[in-house]
Amino acid sequence: MKNAGTDGPQRLLAAAIRLLPNERRGWGLAMLAELGQLQHPSTRWRFALGCARVAIFPPRKGGLSQTIMEQTQKSVIKTLGLAMLISFLLVLPFPILQVVYSQLSLRKSDNFVLFGLLWLLSMAFIVSVIPIVRTIRMGNSLLANPITLLLRVAFLALLAWMWGVIIIDQLPCFLGVPNCD
Amino acid sequence: VKRIRPPSTQTAAVLFALADDPTAWRYGYELSQQTGLKAGSMYPILIRLADRGLLETAWESGLPAGRPPRHLYRLTGQGIKLAAELAAPAQRSVKHRRIRLRPRTDGVS
Numbered sequence: 001m002k003n004a005g006t007d008g009p010q011r012l013l014a015a016a017i018r019l020l021p022n023e024r025r026g027w028g029l030a031m032l033a034e035l036g037q038l039q040h041p042s043t044r045w046r047f048a049l050g051c052a053r054v055a056i057f058p059p060r061k062g063g064l065s066q067t068i069m070e071q072t073q074k075s076v077i078k079t080l081g082l083a084m085l086i087s088f089l090l091v092l093p094f095p096i097l098q099v100v101y102s103q104l105s106l107r108k109s110d111n112f113v114l115f116g117l118l119w120l121l122s123m124a125f126i127v128s129v130i131p132i133v134r135t136i137r138m139g140n141s142l143l144a145n146p147i148t149l150l151l152r153v154a155f156l157a158l159l160a161w162m163w164g165v166i167i168i169d170q171l172p173c174f175l176g177v178p179n180c181d
Numbered sequence: 182v183k184r185i186r187p188p189s190t191q192t193a194a195v196l197f198a199l200a201d202d203p204t205a206w207r208y209g210y211e212l213s214q215q216t217g218l219k220a221g222s223m224y225p226i227l228i229r230l231a232d233r234g235l236l237e238t239a240w241e242s243g244l245p246a247g248r249p250p251r252h253l254y255r256l257t258g259q260g261i262k263l264a265a266e267l268a269a270p271a272q273r274s275v276k277h278r279r280i281r282l283r284p285r286t287d288g289v290s
Contacts, residue, residue, distance in 0.1 A: 031220070033249055036251075050220030053221045059228050
């Protein structure tokens with residue numbers, strides 16, 4: 001018999017098992033142990049190929065409900081990530097302006113607070129806008145929940161107003177106007 | 182109310198194979214041979230049965246040196262109950278079919 005520890009089926013299955021999530025790793029080892037008992041090369045290949053398919057596409061833990069939960073989590077993470085990135089890009093020009101035009105150092109703690117606040121405000125704005133955009137894209141009516149919509153729009157207006165006030169107030173500082181505070 | 186979906190024919194085959202001797206621990210390949218299922222179908226079924234608490238798993242122990250342990254499977258109490266529930270209508274159906282399909286011998290010379 002060919003050494004089962006070094007043949008193709010064993011290597012294929014061992015490689016596929018590495019793709020398994022941790023909670024399924026035990027099943028991969030179980031398949032590998034079972035393969036170790038098979039001797040005929042064609043049987044070994046058939047078994048290893050079948051098991052490799054399972055290792056690459058393992059059954060999801062918890063079935064459909066778990067899948068839906070995972071997808072919801074993914075969607076939340078994606079939304080937050082997108083909001084963080086867009087906010088960062090929105091705020092980025094201001095520290096650049098400050099570095100280019102002003103003598104003020106970015107290391108000053110006030111600047112971190114200012115840019116951090118601008119970033120958080122824009123992030124809150126984007127996170128609040130995304131459900132509205134999704135509703136429109138799905139073809140649903142925004143007026144299905146008029147009170148929620150009204151509250152959301154009021155909140156968005158407040159955020160936009162705060163953002164605008166800060167920018168207008170601090171723009172001279174960003175542009176290097178002397179004695180700016 | 183949680184909807185309980187009836188198991189597939191393949192899952193039922195695995196349950197019946199394990200229910201043949203519910204106290205015995207079985208190997209994956211052995212089950213595969215008994216049911217005629219390939220490894221690619223057998224293992225997802227075993228994984229799902231274990232996830233649902235219908236299958237108990239264990240690793241072989243007390244083996245002679247040099248022989249790697251294999252994974253073992255047997256039904257839990259819940260699994261045995263489900264196998265029995267699935268077997269009952271199947272047996273009834275077979276019995277019913279046998280009665281209906283039995284050739285009539287009366288009046289035949």
